[in-house]
Amino acid sequence: MVDTAVPLTAPADSTRSTNRPERKRKVRRLTGRDKLTVAFMVVVPSIVVLGLIWLPAIASVVLSFTRWNGIGTLQGSDFIGGENYVNVTTIYPPFWPAIQHNLIWLAVMFFVATPIGMFLAVLLDKEMRGGRIYQTALFLPVVLSLALIGFIWQLIFSRDQGLLNAVTGSQIDWFGDQKYNLWAALVATTWRQVGYIMLLYLAGLKAVDASLREAAAIDGATEGQAFFRVVLPVLRPINIIVLVVTFIESLRAFDLVWIINKGRNGLELISTLVTQNVVGEASRIGFGSALATFMLVISSIFIALYLRVVMKGDER
Amino acid sequence: MTAVADRPTAAAPAPTSAPAGRRKKVTTGRRVLHVFLIVVALVWLFPVLWALYNSFRDYAYTSTHGYASFGGFTLRNFTNAWNQGDFARHFLNSAIVTIPAVVATLVLSSMVAFVVARFNFTFNLALLGMFTAANLLPPQALLIPIYRLFRSIQVPFWVSSSGTLLDSFWGLILINTAFQTGFCAFVLSNYMKTIPMELYEAADVDGASVLRQWWQLTLPLCRPPLAALATLLVTWIYNEFFWATVLLQSGDKFPITSSLNNLRGQFFTDYNLLSAGSVLVALPTLIVFFALQKQFVSGLTLGTTKG
Numbered sequence: 001m002v003d004t005a006v007p008l009t010a011p012a013d014s015t016r017s018t019n020r021p022e023r024k025r026k027v028r029r030l031t032g033r034d035k036l037t038v039a040f041m042v043v044v045p046s047i048v049v050l051g052l053i054w055l056p057a058i059a060s061v062v063l064s065f066t067r068w069n070g071i072g073t074l075q076g077s078d079f080i081g082g083e084n085y086v087n088v089t090t091i092y093p094p095f096w097p098a099i100q101h102n103l104i105w106l107a108v109m110f111f112v113a114t115p116i117g118m119f120l121a122v123l124l125d126k127e128m129r130g131g132r133i134y135q136t137a138l139f140l141p142v143v144l145s146l147a148l149i150g151f152i153w154q155l156i157f158s159r160d161q162g163l164l165n166a167v168t169g170s171q172i173d174w175f176g177d178q179k180y181n182l183w184a185a186l187v188a189t190t191w192r193q194v195g196y197i198m199l200l201y202l203a204g205l206k207a208v209d210a211s212l213r214e215a216a217a218i219d220g221a222t223e224g225q226a227f228f229r230v231v232l233p234v235l236r237p238i239n240i241i242v243l244v245v246t247f248i249e250s251l252r253a254f255d256l257v258w259i260i261n262k263g264r265n266g267l268e269l270i271s272t273l274v275t276q277n278v279v280g281e282a283s284r285i286g287f288g289s290a291l292a293t294f295m296l297v298i299s300s301i302f303i304a305l306y307l308r309v310v311m312k313g314d315e316r
Numbered sequence: 317m318t319a320v321a322d323r324p325t326a327a328a329p330a331p332t333s334a335p336a337g338r339r340k341k342v343t344t345g346r347r348v349l350h351v352f353l354i355v356v357a358l359v360w361l362f363p364v365l366w367a368l369y370n371s372f373r374d375y376a377y378t379s380t381h382g383y384a385s386f387g388g389f390t391l392r393n394f395t396n397a398w399n400q401g402d403f404a405r406h407f408l409n410s411a412i413v414t415i416p417a418v419v420a421t422l423v424l425s426s427m428v429a430f431v432v433a434r435f436n437f438t439f440n441l442a443l444l445g446m447f448t449a450a451n452l453l454p455p456q457a458l459l460i461p462i463y464r465l466f467r468s469i470q471v472p473f474w475v476s477s478s479g480t481l482l483d484s485f486w487g488l489i490l491i492n493t494a495f496q497t498g499f500c501a502f503v504l505s506n507y508m509k510t511i512p513m514e515l516y517e518a519a520d521v522d523g524a525s526v527l528r529q530w531w532q533l534t535l536p537l538c539r540p541p542l543a544a545l546a547t548l549l550v551t552w553i554y555n556e557f558f559w560a561t562v563l564l565q566s567g568d569k570f571p572i573t574s575s576l577n578n579l580r581g582q583f584f585t586d587y588n589l590l591s592a593g594s595v596l597v598a599l600p601t602l603i604v605f606f607a608l609q610k611q612f613v614s615g616l617t618l619g620t621t622k623g
Binding site for chain 2: 030031033034037038040041042044045046048049050051052053054055056057059060063120123124126128130133134136137138139140141142143144145146147148151152153154155156158161162163166167191194195196199200203248251252254255258259270271274275278279285288289292293295296299302303306307310311
């Protein structure tokens with residue numbers, strides 16, 4: 001039974017703080033070999049994560065202030081201050097459309113996918129017969145890769161062979177026409193995101209103390225009132241997690257758009273611009289790094305928020 | 317503490333856990349709810365079912381009758397897709413990347429989680445934060461340094477035919493491991509903190525080394541989260557698209573998920589073939605999902621950071 005440890009409500013600190021002094025004694029009693037083992041257990045994973053995630057992240061920031069084209073070594077004279085940032089925001093045509101697309105993406109995930117997911121979670125939380133089957137159906141897309149989802153939706157959105165045009169008789173190139181392709185991609189993404197959000201809320205709802213609802217019902221609250229006034233406030237940590245996940249996932253959206261047309265022609269996103277500037281022989285390293293730094297700065301705000309929520313129980 | 321640990325998983329909403337007060341008779345409201353959910357479920361399943369349906373249909377038939385028709389069933393699309401797409405090789409590539417990455421991730425993350433949960437060092441929280449946050453950084457923001465780094469690291473040719481970590485399975489295994497370790501360390505440390513300290517005290521008295529306490533005491537107790545994480549990791553790394561696309565250059569090294577993009581050229585005109593290819597690629601994750609649904613769902617709610 002003990003197989004969930006949702007971090008939000010993770011171990012209460014009270015029990016742990018009583019163990020504290022004992023633990024300190026244990027540490028002192030470690031033998032030399034044990035100390036070596038502990039050091040190894042911390043150092044090896046840290047090297048992997050620091051070396052492949054954090055150092056590259058810092059390097060991206062440093063490189064964004066240089067003019068390095070990737071050839072030869074990085075010289076001090078290559079430092080050009082904020083020039084890349086000025087260029088990105090003023091003379092790089094896809095930048096502002098990409099920002100706009102990322103914001104639209106975020107808005108749809110936030111105002112469409114999240115409410116639908118939450119609503120379905122509330123319905124499925126009613127413990128009805130067959131609930132598990134509905135849940136599985138809604139959750140199925142989450143198992144598929146976003147790249148594959150691009151393919152599956154192509155069968156619906158394609159101009160000549162797609163189902164949508166066959167049924168409606170229109171001739172729209174849903175994935176190709178820049179008036180529509182962002183929205184078509186968003187339909188496919190929403191299809192997947194809803195199941196995921198639903199699951200997070202379902203887990204949260206199961207943890208809500210039933211007596212709260214009963215008390216609300218006795219007080220004469222309608223189901224809607226009980227949800228918005230009693231249940232939702234209790235779900236605050238889940239709400240914040242969903243918010244953070246939505247922001248971060250919207251920022252790093254990539255696979256689906258890359259599968260459709262490599263992020264061009266109406267589907268520019270910050271993530272695809274970075275990739276286009278680096279892969280192949282383009283090698284505009286400083287320039288691409290400025291875009292990357294942009295992503296890092298935005299994401300770090302939400303990562304900080306996330307850490308505050310999930311590690312709350314550990315702070316004293 | 318127990319309130320969390322004792323409640324049933326999201327995957328198995330045991331009807332017995334429903335408080336009696338919330339159980340209702342079959343009312344009109346309930347029926348409307350069922351009808352609504354059936355409709356939603358069918359709408360949700362439709363794209364997958366549509367792909368499945370068309371994967372069994374003959375191209376010649378659908379091109380004359382249109383896709384919105386019935387008939388022309390065949391199995392040939394699957395054999396054609398398999399052969400033309402070189403699926404055997406790409407599935408093998410996926411296995412070569414996924415299996416070591418999943419094992420390495422679980423080993424590394426359980427080591428960190430163990431130290432954080434078992435000992436009380438001043439740097440514990442910072443360490444865990446460093447690991448957890450790493451998982452949330454946008455991969456594209458690290459691309460440039462990683463790309464240059466991998467290109468500059470020379471490896472013997474028997475390790476990789478490219479001579480560098482770029483365009484090699486090793487590079488891909490490394491980056492996948494680095495990315496997923498943070499999430500797993502976080503989940504596992506939360507779980508390990510629920511293991512009673514008395515067990516470790518007893519182990520200390522018995523003279524068990526730290527290594528044994530990790531391997532023979534902690535890991536067996538952590539079977540449920542390890543199973544859940546393994547299930548998730550297999551799906552995530554199998555589904556991973558970005559790093560494989562940018563770090564591999566030879567088409568024949570692509571794992572199956574990122575090879576899709578290459579295959580599209582060949583499949584472009586034949587959507588039945590495209591459907592069959594999609595079904596084949598989806599199959600392993602669907603099998604994992606249906607066989608291990610409980611692990612999968614409980615794993616996702618363990619950490620609530622990934623999608």
